Amino acid sequence: MQPRLIIYSKDKFLPVGVKYSDLLNKKELRSLDSVLQKLWGINANDTKLRPNSLYDVIFRQIAKDKLRGFSLDSFPKNSIFHFLARLNGNVPMDIFLINKAKEKGYKIRGLESIEFQMRLKFQPDMSLALEAKSLVAKLQNQDSLKTVLGSVTDSYFEQDLNGCIDKMNLATRLSGLGDSYADGSIDEVKKRNLNWMPIIELEIENAKSMIAVGVGHLPGEYGLINLLRQAGYQLECVK
Numbered sequence: 001m002q003p004r005l006i007i008y009s010k011d012k013f014l015p016v017g018v019k020y021s022d023l024l025n026k027k028e029l030r031s032l033d034s035v036l037q038k039l040w041g042i043n044a045n046d047t048k049l050r051p052n053s054l055y056d057v058i059f060r061q062i063a064k065d066k067l068r069g070f071s072l073d074s075f076p077k078n079s080i081f082h083f084l085a086r087l088n089g090n091v092p093m094d095i096f097l098i099n100k101a102k103e104k105g106y107k108i109r110g111l112e113s114i115e116f117q118m119r120l121k122f123q124p125d126m127s128l129a130l131e132a133k134s135l136v137a138k139l140q141n142q143d144s145l146k147t148v149l150g151s152v153t154d155s156y157f158e159q160d161l162n163g164c165i166d167k168m169n170l171a172t173r174l175s176g177l178g179d180s181y182a183d184g185s186i187d188e189v190k191k192r193n194l195n196w197m198p199i200i201e202l203e204i205e206n207a208k209s210m211i212a213v214g215v216g217h218l219p220g221e222y223g224l225i226n227l228l229r230q231a232g233y234q235l236e237c238v239k
Contacts, residue, residue, distance in 0.1 A: 012053040014128070020044035023051075023132035035139050050128065051135035058139065097212050109203065111196045111213070130177070137176025145174050152215075159237065161219035168216060190222040197227055204233075 021029055021044070032044045039061055047054060101108050138145060148171045155163035172178075172185065196213075203209045211224075218225050228235055 012050060013048050014050050018128065020047075020132060023129050024136065028133065028136045031136050031140060051131040055135050055138060062142070094212065097210075101210075109199070111199055111211075112192070134176040137174065141174040141176075145171055148174060156215055159239070161215060161223075161225075164215050165219055186220075189216055193217055193222055193224055193227060196224070197231070200224070200228070201231065 020032060024032065024044070029044055035058065036042050036044055036047070039058065049057065098108060148167050152164050152167045152171070155161075155167060196217075200211055203211070213224065217223065220226065225235060
């Protein structure tokens with residue numbers, strides 16, 4: 001599988017000969033140039049990174065700058081920030097859980113292949129023009145996006161799963177992708193959940209299991225909660 005992963009890593013870069021001035025109008029290009037000039041003193045046409053990868057780099061730099069001098073002591077001890085900080089720094093939740101399972105010698109099984117996950121991350125099927133316009137929209141709306149995405153976490157801790165989905169859909173619109181893309185994402189989650197069900201049922205029938213998924217996979221008609229109940233399982237909410 002490793003050679004295929006190398007192929008997907010190439011999706012981090014623009015095709016040869018393609019520049020941001022080919023993907024954006026003049027106003028959008030000026031907006032992106034202003035961000036890159038402020039961060040690194042370059043223009044958009046100076047970078048070879050494709051939009052999604054460029055956004056990751058910009059976001060990390062902005063977050064790094066904002067975290068200088070940041071202290072958890074400024075938040076109440078029962079704040080979700082203290083809870084998240086205990087998850088070993090900036091390690092993503094899925095990696096944190098995998099590491100814990102390895103420490104305890106538990107069997108680990110993925111619901112999807114790494115190859116599929118890489119396709120979701122790099123979104124090679126999205127047009128470069130839409131990806132570039134989304135990059136500009138996310139930078140222009142970064143404060144609103146930060147507020148909305150933060151409220152997703154609040155809704156999760158309040159166990160308001162439908163609220164989580166509504167706010168994630170709003171974040172999609174603020175990212176310049178529109179309602180049609182949000183609807184497509186919902187269809188994608190539906191297909192993935194239906195593909196996961198036989199794997200989940202096999203695992204929980206054979207042994208005690210912990211199934212960890214993103215919150216977007218839980219609510220709705222084709223959410224895992226409803227699919228498991230339809231399959232005859234009794235589910236209990238644990239606070």
